[in-house]
Amino acid sequence: MSADEALQALLGRYSVGPKHLVEPGPDEAQLRLMVEAALRGPDHGELLPWRFKAVSGEARLRMAALFAAAARRAGKDEAGAAIDAERALRPPLTVAVVARIDLGHPQVPAHEQWACVGGAIANFLNAAHLLGFGGKMLSGAKVRDPEIAAAFCAPGETLLGWIALGTPARRPAGPSRKGGVEQALQRWPA
Numbered sequence: 001m002s003a004d005e006a007l008q009a010l011l012g013r014y015s016v017g018p019k020h021l022v023e024p025g026p027d028e029a030q031l032r033l034m035v036e037a038a039l040r041g042p043d044h045g046e047l048l049p050w051r052f053k054a055v056s057g058e059a060r061l062r063m064a065a066l067f068a069a070a071a072r073r074a075g076k077d078e079a080g081a082a083i084d085a086e087r088a089l090r091p092p093l094t095v096a097v098v099a100r101i102d103l104g105h106p107q108v109p110a111h112e113q114w115a116c117v118g119g120a121i122a123n124f125l126n127a128a129h130l131l132g133f134g135g136k137m138l139s140g141a142k143v144r145d146p147e148i149a150a151a152f153c154a155p156g157e158t159l160l161g162w163i164a165l166g167t168p169a170r171r172p173a174g175p176s177r178k179g180g181v182e183q184a185l186q187r188w189p190a
């Protein structure tokens with residue numbers, strides 16, 4: 001693939017939601033490559049302020065039960081709980097994104113560590129896309145459910161959300177609604 005083809009492929013990445021993801025998901029070697037890409041994101045101080053926790057196969061049933069219980073705690077009825085459980089079951093692979101921000105770091109403030117987490121997610125999703133997979137970063141109120149957070153995080157860590165991954169069953173809707181280069185790029189001084 002030429003540099004131009006690689007760039008065009010990157011420019012074609014759009015998120016693909018869980019309901020449009022089917023088997024197969026990335027295998028172990030592909031997942032490791034995607035994490036290698038995530039590790040190439042900028043990381044001031046090389047603190048590695050994140051961990052990815054892969055959930056696949058039978059483990060999805062346990063995550064689905066957690067999601068359903070959280071939905072009930074949030075006051076949802078059984079239909080709502082079933083929809084939340086389905087979000088855990090549908091994608092072939094889900095990767096929980098856990099941030100471990102060192103709030104007392106002498107050189108690297110928290111916002112720089114959060115920027116690193118974002119870069120890791122972007123590189124991971126881009127690598128998934130280049131390998132032919134679809135994916136979407138998702139959060140929602142359940143990241144703040146204490147039992148879900150405790151299931152994924154050690155004390156002091158923050159559950160940012162989950163990346164749903166699989167083979168896209170259809171082309172993503174894109175392009176997105178957000179502004180383009182004319183808004184994102186400015187000259188300084190104006």
Ligand SMILES: Cc1cc2nc3c(=O)[nH]c(=O)nc-3n(C[C@H](O)[C@H](O)[C@H](O)COP(=O)(O)O)c2cc1C
Pocket residue numbers: 013014015016136137138139140160161174176
């Ligand atoms: C930390 C984080 C959490 C997100 N949570 C959600 C979410 O819960 N639901 C959702 O529809 N999109 C969520 N998004 C946005 C989508 O992942 C996606 O970026 C957005 O729909 C734009 O689509 P695009 O990636 O195709 O440009 C989240 C993004 C980030 C970075």
